[in-house]
Amino acid sequence: MTDENSMTKEKPFAALTPDFILDAVESRGFYSDGRAIALNSYENRVLQIGIEESDPVIAKFYRPNRWTKAQILEEHEFCFELVEQELPVVAPMVTQGESLFEYKGYYCALFERKGGHAPELDNLDSLFTLGRFLGRIHKVGQAKDYAERPDLTPQTYGNDSIDYIIEHALPPEVKMPYESLARDVMKLVDELWQKAGQQRYIRVHGDCHVGNILWRDDNPHFVDLDDSRMAPAVQDVWMLLSGERDQQQKQLLEIIEGYQEFCDFNVAELQLVECLRTLRMIYHSAWLARRWHDPAFKHAFPYFGSVQYWQEQILDLRVQFAELQEAPVSLPIY
Template identity: 90%
Template sequence: MNGENPFAGLTPDFILDAIESRGFYSDGRVLALNSYENRVLQIGIEEGAPLIAKFYRPNRWSRAQILEEHEFCFELVEQELPVVAPMITKGESLFEYKGFYCALFERKGGHAPELDNLDNLFTLGRFLGRIHRVGQAKDYSERPALTPQTFGHDSIDYIIENSLPDEVRMPYESLARDLMALVDDLWQKAGSKRAIRVHGDCHVGNILWRDDNPHFVDLDDSRMAPAIQDIWMLLSGERDQQQKQLMEIIEGYQEFCDFDVSELQLIECLRTLRMVYHSAWLARRWHDPAFKHAFPYFGSVQYWQEQILDLRVQFAELQEAPLTLPHY
């Protein structure tokens, strides 16, 4: 397998052969969907509805880690939650085909939810409360947790060692270390927060809105994390707007699951961790030609200068008072 381009072998014939190995026969229509970490494709099926095929990036998750995520999906479906879980074919949800782990999914239609609609946020909150109620039932044993170390310090170490141009090395490293010292302090002050199984990447791109309800897709980044990880990415706009949005989400959430209000002080910490993790993710994947095509600006001096500006803004945000829920 090509280390520089791990998906080089995914030719149309290879993809169709993999699908046919599970008993499905394609009509030849293959549409690549928007995915960088893995390869996700819509496959036309003879005399049937199209399927979604997911080819996992080699050496990212182990078989056991993938199956843990699948099991979480099945638990959610058992509770009649609108999560798109992998299909069971030949008695298994994950199969291996010539070096690739693969899974098949039913195709689900829908559009991104309108987050400026408070009723939609209330509905999302209700479903997240139900998802987290299931997520609390047991822990992941194979998948890593989202922590300041795994998402923050490890990311910054990788960036400094592998990606920074000399022109920005000193200012970026100094700011990033100061930023993480503040995150560590705030995380510690927040006390011992319960980590649960969460979606992990719960933004509008992973929610399909259909028939006035959400359908959650792509739990590939699911891991152990505070519950607020699945909530903060649904907030946007000025502080007063975010305050109203948060109240709607939590009002729905609390119908099914208790929410620890003290987790609100982790929102800006988690936003910071996502920012540095994203840059490290691009750096780690830079050998993949798809990343160079999609993110041509990455790695330039200008890119890192813009990151420094954004992180300075975030440093100030971390020192502001967190959002509140006065009625809880």
């Protein structure tokens, strides 16, 4: 017989039937019109719920056993601090005196629906604006530390991920070449991390890519701080860079000029850009491996786990190994 915990692991959202979802939302005093639209999210389940005679709300059902209640509430508190400073962050709604509620075994939160589109990262004016808001967000993030949420480090994102991949995910045909290369890459990442000097860890968005920024009326709205943690400030900057090195330097100049209107930026952290890109690549593969029991992942990433997938990862890591040995992206004014 399969116990409840193993069922939760294999099918973490099996109980989220349409009736269950609507009942959870209505338990907070909202009366649904029966419409529920699934939004793009794999880690959690996020849906837009139609509300009678009112605007829709966004319902988020957290993946069981990922974050503790205390860790989720820390992220919520950070959102509320940002909103208090009139920053455009979509914070959870407070209903019945709380931002996080439990419904039949699931932690849930509700959010206002915000419209918008992805920012144009080739628009330097948009990057300057994003930099100004990131500077303000990080000014609040520096005010205190997370007590419950983890740090983003080469160990937690890189070495721990490689250990998991080797033990649980690699086909025998690619185990030796992947492990050898990944260990060499992480050795270089560790060296560069140390070379960058003592880093100040602050509360950051953590996953600040264009999919988590809604652009409207020439201003951004930052959404989904689910991956927020303690990290160097550059973690929220590097994912906004794209193209060749000269393009990235122009983009970076605009971002940091806007950023430093509100918060000092440690330019030594620019040495971490390719390190962080490498860590995200490795962490992503480990994330897929950790979630492979979830049927939604098998459907969305059918190629994962194949020899071809890992061969492509090896090629990508070789490219990153070369990038890590190049001079880091820099600011012309420094």
